[in-house]
Amino acid sequence: MQAIGIDIGGTKVAGAIVDEDGGIVRSSRRPTPARDGDALVDVVAEMIAELSGGEHAVVGVAAAGFIDAAQSNVYYTPNIDWRNEPLREKLEARTGASVVIDNDANAAGWAEFRFGSGQLVSDMVMLTIGTGVGGAIVAGDRLFRGGFGAGAEIGHLRLVPDGLPCGCGQYGCFEQYGSGRALQRYANEIADQGGIGLRLNAAREAGGLDGKVIGDLILARDPGALAALRRLGHAIGTASASLAAVLDPQRFVIGGGVAAAGELLLEPVREAFLEHLPARGYHPEPDFVIAEFVNDAGVVGAADLARIHLAERAR
Numbered sequence: 001m002q003a004i005g006i007d008i009g010g011t012k013v014a015g016a017i018v019d020e021d022g023g024i025v026r027s028s029r030r031p032t033p034a035r036d037g038d039a040l041v042d043v044v045a046e047m048i049a050e051l052s053g054g055e056h057a058v059v060g061v062a063a064a065g066f067i068d069a070a071q072s073n074v075y076y077t078p079n080i081d082w083r084n085e086p087l088r089e090k091l092e093a094r095t096g097a098s099v100v101i102d103n104d105a106n107a108a109g110w111a112e113f114r115f116g117s118g119q120l121v122s123d124m125v126m127l128t129i130g131t132g133v134g135g136a137i138v139a140g141d142r143l144f145r146g147g148f149g150a151g152a153e154i155g156h157l158r159l160v161p162d163g164l165p166c167g168c169g170q171y172g173c174f175e176q177y178g179s180g181r182a183l184q185r186y187a188n189e190i191a192d193q194g195g196i197g198l199r200l201n202a203a204r205e206a207g208g209l210d211g212k213v214i215g216d217l218i219l220a221r222d223p224g225a226l227a228a229l230r231r232l233g234h235a236i237g238t239a240s241a242s243l244a245a246v247l248d249p250q251r252f253v254i255g256g257g258v259a260a261a262g263e264l265l266l267e268p269v270r271e272a273f274l275e276h277l278p279a280r281g282y283h284p285e286p287d288f289v290i291a292e293f294v295n296d297a298g299v300v301g302a303a304d305l306a307r308i309h310l311a312e313r314a315r
Helices: 037-052 087-095 104-115 180-190 196-204 211-219 222-247 256-263 263-276 297-313
Strands: 003-008 012-018 024-031 058-063 072-077 081-083 098-103 125-130 132-140 253-255 287-290
Touching: 003 104, 003 180, 003 297, 012 037, 012 098, 012 297, 024 037, 024 297, 037 058, 037 087, 037 180, 058 072, 058 087, 058 104, 081 132, 081 263, 087 211, 087 287, 098 297, 104 125, 104 132, 125 256, 132 263, 180 196, 180 222, 180 256, 196 211, 196 222, 211 222, 211 256, 211 297, 222 256, 222 263, 253 256, 256 263, 263 287
Parallel strands: 003 058, 058 098, 125 253, 253 287
Antiparallel strands: 003 012, 012 024, 072 081, 125 132
16 A cells, blocks of 8 residues: 655655555655745645545655644644644645654654664664754554653753753753764864864864764764764763663664764764663663665655554554
8 A cells, every 4th residue: 555655844845655665656845834834734735635646645744843642733843833733634624635643753763663774673762863863762563652642752861960951941951962963062162172173173164064064074084073973972872871771672773964974973872872781781782773764764654654553543
């Protein structure tokens, strides 16, 4: 059975028809009218109509933020003015499709579990290292959403007591130490110190230390950029050790732009994980791998979750 997946991002809405093996049959892209929630509903409804060709469709929609346990309403999303938005009801009324809503990190994690780096395990944690830190938890072959549907907000695990302020209103969240934004902060701090930070400083003066510049320096094995990456990896590994104590996953899958560093990132992640793992030497150790999906994880995961949801409702 083919299904449609829609992934609502900060700058674009991506949609695709996805087959049962996670393959993209046909895709579509449109700009995100992020400041106009009603216009965004229009865009998603139009995309569903375009991809379905007027036929009844099974649709999964992935969006950032808190989604209720019924996979129907968006409690809150940070980049769109949706607050308690009945998104499923609106889209079904507009399109006649069978729609389910899910968190975008959940959708991406599910794609990895079903078709990517998470295959062949039953318990997995996905960490998406982007501007912030997204996450997904699969336990016993089931996606974990929590009692209210707003679970697996891994980026807001408290990592440093009374640490840096976070956009969620708290202090010391993992997101402030293990994200792409944190990597930029580390790189700037190393650039300020001179020494191994000389190339970082030169790049900053030439145009700024954005993610691409730092990434290029990492791949060029610049010592300052590698030091910044090691600090990032240490934060990711430290948080992962706490997650392992609670969830006991067989595998951690690392995705997002920073994951392009591959083993250069995973090495310090593993080191910090073992350093902080409770009962090290007696606690089973999960493996750490890089995500396989790059751009299509959200649409693939959303479509597959919608397909599964429909099948469970039909029982």
